[in-house]
Amino acid sequence: MARRTRFIPALALALLVSAGCGSPSPAPQKEKAAKGTPDQSFRGVSLRESSNGKLEWDLHARRASRPVADGPTLLDSLEVLFYQGGPVVRSTLTADSGRVDLEKGTLVATGNVVVISPEGNRLETEELRWDRKKDQVYSDKFVRLTRAKDVLTGVGFRSDPNLESYQLLKDVRATVRDESMNPDEIFGPDSSGRGR
Numbered sequence: 001m002a003r004r005t006r007f008i009p010a011l012a013l014a015l016l017v018s019a020g021c022g023s024p025s026p027a028p029q030k031e032k033a034a035k036g037t038p039d040q041s042f043r044g045v046s047l048r049e050s051s052n053g054k055l056e057w058d059l060h061a062r063r064a065s066r067p068v069a070d071g072p073t074l075l076d077s078l079e080v081l082f083y084q085g086g087p088v089v090r091s092t093l094t095a096d097s098g099r100v101d102l103e104k105g106t107l108v109a110t111g112n113v114v115v116i117s118p119e120g121n122r123l124e125t126e127e128l129r130w131d132r133k134k135d136q137v138y139s140d141k142f143v144r145l146t147r148a149k150d151v152l153t154g155v156g157f158r159s160d161p162n163l164e165s166y167q168l169l170k171d172v173r174a175t176v177r178d179e180s181m182n183p184d185e186i187f188g189p190d191s192s193g194r195g196r
């Protein structure tokens with residue numbers, strides 16, 4: 001059975017790494033204020049998860065807050081590095097903001113979301129969800145996928161985090177700049193907008 005380790009939300013947010021300078025952040029401050037203010041707020045947050053001693057993902061955010069004690073953590077200016085059971089990064093996700101629920105194993109990234117794989121494939125959208133348990137990223141928004149010189153666009157997207165096995169769901173359009181490529185290499189043999 002795989003041994004999974006992760007920081008629980010309260011502990012993870014208490015172990016902070018200050019962005020850039022490496023000095024510890026001030027202790028979390030409980031807000032006394034009125035309704036709608038964060039229960040906890042932190043700067044320079046780092047969260048990570050490993051399984052059997054191997055890093056699976058590493059998340060960094062400029063700021064994090066928890067509006068309610070048992071709710072998701074809200075993030076500003078985030079970056080997530082996805083690993084595949086080893087030291088090699090399989091893709092990097094950046095976004096303006098997001099929310100993570102460590103209990104459910106989900107992340108919703110919003111605003112200028114970009115995912116880049118080591119091969120240079122690039123996904124751009126305004127909202128992307130990641131389900132850790134399914135090891136899948138997906139969106140129901142407009143997406144743009146750039147692979148080498150080719151660009152695919154559509155509405156709705158499903159993929160593994162490395163952007164290798166993907167599916168564009170509707171309104172699929174392609175700009176193919178390498179005329180020697182077979183359409184099956186772009187869309188897959190069923191021509192429904194699926195990657196290989």
